[in-house]
Amino acid sequence: MKVQESRENYLETILILQNRNGYVRSVDIAREMGFSKPSISRAMSVLRKADSIIMEDSGLITLTDSGRKIAENIYARHQLLTSFFIGLGVNAQTAAEDACRVEHDISEETFERLKVYMEQSGKS
Structure with a gap:
């Protein structure tokens, strides 16, 4: 899987979960995508550095404007x-x-x- 494709899949999953549940946590992404929590943690770190998501101290994940787009x-x-x-x-x-x-x-x-x-x- 290409890096861009992986990034798009994570962002799309976050959007879907946000629309479905009203909130998103790493554990929700892990369940939805069938990946391990450490894999999700690493991916969220990459997405944070790319300014695609914001992770609150509470663990909630939101898309930035660029991530949402x-x-x-x-x-x-x-x-x-x-x-x-x-x-x-x-x-x-x-x-x-x-x-x-x-x-x-x-x-x-x-x-x-x-x-x-x-x-x-x-x-x-």
């Missing part, structure tokens, strides 16, 4: 790609898994054209 972008890609794949007849679980892989590598041009296609076809 990345997370929202990758999540939008995930949702659109999942919807597109389901529209092709792919089952929902496979569509979501494939979208997770493609969302990191698809070019901005192709993603924008896909977005237009989905809007014009009434599928977004």
Whole structure:
């Protein structure tokens, strides 16, 4: 997994957990992603240094503006790609898994054209 892809996955997971629970802690990320607590701790340190998250003394994690922008972008890609794949007849679980892989590598041009296609076809 590329470093950028890993960073995007963590940020997207934080956004999803924040929206679902209203708060995020390292243990929540570990559970959601199926990673060990030490792995999450290391990743959160990297994200802090990159100014993508803020960790409160209480252990709560919040996205910075730059972290939120990345997370929202990758999540939008995930949702659109999942919807597109389901529209092709792919089952929902496979569509979501494939979208997770493609969302990191698809070019901005192709993603924008896909977005237009989905809007014009009434599928977004």
